[in-house]
Amino acid sequence: DAGITQSPRHKVTETGTPVTLRCHQTENHRYMYWYRQDPGHGLRLIHYSYGVKDTDKGEVSDGYSVSRSKTEDFLLTLESATSSQTSVYFCAIGAGRLLGNTIYFGEGSWLTVV
Amino acid sequence: SQQGEEDPQALSIQEGENATMNCSYKTSINNLQWYRQNSGRGLVHLILIRSNEREKHSGRLRVTLDTSKKSSSLLITASRAADTASYFCATHDRDDKIIFGKGTRLHILP
Numbered sequence: 001d002a003g004i005t006q007s008p009r010h011k012v013t014e015t016g017t018p019v020t021l022r023c024h025q026t027e028n029h030r031y032m033y034w035y036r037q038d039p040g041h042g043l044r045l046i047h048y049s050y051g052v053k054d055t056d057k058g059e060v061s062d063g064y065s066v067s068r069s070k071t072e073d074f075l076l077t078l079e080s081a082t083s084s085q086t087s088v089y090f091c092a093i094g095a096g097r098l099l100g101n102t103i104y105f106g107e108g109s110w111l112t113v114v
Numbered sequence: 115s116q117q118g119e120e121d122p123q124a125l126s127i128q129e130g131e132n133a134t135m136n137c138s139y140k141t142s143i144n145n146l147q148w149y150r151q152n153s154g155r156g157l158v159h160l161i162l163i164r165s166n167e168r169e170k171h172s173g174r175l176r177v178t179l180d181t182s183k184k185s186s187s188l189l190i191t192a193s194r195a196a197d198t199a200s201y202f203c204a205t206h207d208r209d210d211k212i213i214f215g216k217g218t219r220l221h222i223l224p
Contacts, residue, residue: 033212042216043157043202058211090156094212102147103204103212105156 003027004106006091012112019078021109023091025071031094032074033103034058034066036087043090049074081113118146118186118203118215126221133190135218137203140184147204148177148188151217157202160188190220198222 003026013019023032033048035058045058047066055066063085065077078085088110094103118137127133137146145164149157163170163179163186170177176189190197200217207213 035214040216043214045211045213048211056209056211059213092157092212102159102162104159107156108154 004091004093004104006089006106006109008109009107010110012114013081015082015113016080019081019111019113021076021089021091021111023074023076023093023106025074025093027093027095027104028071029093029095029104030071031096031103032068033092033094034064034074034076035090035092036060036085037090037108038087046076046089078111081111083113085111086113087111118205118213120201120203120215120218122218123216124219124221126223127193128223129193129195131193133193133197133220133222135188135201135220137186137188137215138184139186139203139205141208142181143205146179146186148175148186149202149204149214151200151202153199157214160201193220193222195222195224 005024007022034046035043037043044060046064049055049068067075088108090108091106092103118139121136147162148160150160151157161172161177163177174191179186198221200219202214202217204214
């Protein structure tokens with residue numbers, strides 16, 4: 001298994017509170033991604049990073065911010081959580097940007113906003 | 115945004131039968147991948163097929179790619195209970211962001 005650790009794995013939080021999810025990798029891969037998975041929508045890209053301090057938006061980035069200060073860590077922050085952000089969040093890593101390189105997924109973080 | 119769309123959304127077959135699922139996409143790609151997701155787990159890479167390939171095999175998996183029709187298919191032969199999972203195709207958009215479809219839920223009946 002690829003060395004990807006997501007934390008926390010499960011969290012319940014209240015509307016309006018900030019939440020940070022962490023993705024940690026031990027593979028030294030350049031690319032890191034945050035997806036959310038919801039019934040009926042499949043996996044949707046939130047943000048991705050192509051290097052330290054280099055990030056870009058995905059298709060559902062509103063309400064989310066990310067930071068990558070070290071190669072191994074990619075943080076996803078919900079500044080003020082809303083119920084619509086209740087979801088399963090997956091981090092993924094890849095050695096290259098093009099799909100010529102496989103991406104590897106973490107085990108997911110289940111977030112419930114009440 | 116460009117997205118692979120899997121078809122059917124759900125599929126139930128008897129153990130031992132073959133399962134076929136399809137993926138359609140919108141714009142030109144360099145390659146396409148298939149992933150599997152077991153319930154409550156992350157996605158696992160199955161196979162990658164490049165745009166200059168028409169067919170690729172990996173164990174009981176066979177993937178085809180028709181770039182003229184912008185479609186791919188995943189065939190699982192001699193299905194087993196352990197194949198019960200969701201299957202996703204992944205393509206990329208013009209900015210090389212990796213995009214997944216909504217998946218096909220496969221259920222293997224005993």
